Amino acid sequence: MKSLKSILTLSFLFLTAISSFVCSDGLELKDFKEDVVKTVVVSPNGAANFKTIQDAIDYIPSGNKNWIKIILSPGIYNEKIVIPKEKQKIIMQGNNASEVIIQYNNDAGLSNASAVIVDAEYFAAINITFKNANCSKSTPIIPKEEVKVAPSIILMADKAWFYGCNFISVQDTLADKVGRHYFKNCYIEGAIDFIWGSGQSIYQNCVIHVRGLTSKGGEMLTGFITAQGRESEQDKSGFVFKNCVINGNGMASLGRAYRGYSRVLFYKTNMSNVIVAQGWDAWKHKGHEDKITYAEVKCTGEGANKEKRVKWEKNLPPKEIKFLIDPKTFIDEDGWMGSLPSSLVSLL
Structure with missing residues (x-):
């Protein structure tokens, strides 16, 4: 047994060394060597350090204080992962x-x-699709009675960063529940409340794809892109969409108020005609719309026509807009984004 253990250890070290030559979409591992202390590789066919992502997560020591990189080889990983x-x-x-x-x-x-499910702070993901296969049919139009709550990812911790990732489901696709998060060059697909939670997040240069939703009789129904859960004036949370694109084959409101002080800003976003004329929904908070902060600034496209928008949509002052769209003031006041590995920082 001791001999077998030695062989496995040597094999692990060899594969780790080989992994330092792996490249991906313009980011090479040599870019990380000053910041990342260890790199491991996962492959669903077993030709790597680990066969499952969860095995790689379990390998990382509790209380880890150094950046560890997990390279995912091409393939479909059919597994539930908890960090x-x-x-x-x-x-x-x-x-x-x-x-x-x-x-x-x-x-x-x-x-x-x-x-x-991400329960750990300081998490980053690059060039990965997160998908809940429940009711995520390839057909563009989904009957509402078949739709179930099925997030692709649940973010339960502060300080998470995503670059070039896809998030695919129908209802509650991206559970941006707690903490400060930054998404860049991502693709998010769904029909009902598909970006939701009490997160304090910026979505920059992202594509938001609205899937079609129908009643039993085949009538096209209106979905909702966001369901943000800010709970008070002191609550710092909110969703900011900056230089994004909204498209799809369904119809949707920009958001409905998941909590009474819901806050969402779309800034310089191109909106196709999938956005319904009224734009927003107070949902369970009708009569208290003055506490909801929904705003659109310098948006373009057919869906950005504000002539028939709800009367209670906010016109934010320039100072507040500047505060919300700048990562340094809205989600990075303590400088956590600067502590990411240097090649990640260069992509911000």
Whole structure:
């Protein structure tokens, strides 16, 4: 047994060394060597350090204080992944989001129904598709009675960063529940409340795709892009969409108020005609619209026509707009984004 253990250890070290030559979408591992202390490789066919992503996560020591990189080889990873709070400073990277897919079929409720649950701070993902296979049919139009709560990822921790990732489901696709998060060059697809939670997040240069939703009789129904959960004037949370694109084959409101002080800003976003004329919905908070902060600034496209928008949509002062769209003031006041590995910082 001792001999076998030695062989396995040597094999692990060899594969780790080989992994330093892996490249992905313009980001090479040599770019990370000053910041990342260890790199491991996962492959669903077993030709790597680990066969499953969860095995790689479990390998990382509790209380980890150094950046560890997990390279995901191309393939479909059919597994449920949980990153516990004691496993901080993890980077998961694929070579191309269309070739690296983490998926799981689960509709077990908002707290658990997801392919990936992130409970740890300082998490980064690059070029990965997160998909909940439950009711994520390839057909563009989905009957509403078939739709279930099925997030692709649940973010339960502060300080998470995503670049070039896809998030695919129908209802509650991206559970941006707690903490400060930054999404850049990402693709988010769904029909009902598909970006939701009490997160304090900026979505920059992202594509938001609205899927079609129909009644039993085949009538096209209106969905909702956001359901943000800010709960008071002191609550710092909110969703900011900056230089994004909204398209799709369905119809949707820009958002409905998940909590009474919901806050969402679309800034310089191109909106196709999938956006309904009224734009926003107070949902359970009708009569208290003055506490909701929904705004659009310098948006373009057919769906950005504000002539028939709800009367209570806010006209924010320039100072507040500047505060919300700048990562340094809205989500990075303590400088956590600067502590990311240098090549990640260069992509901000």
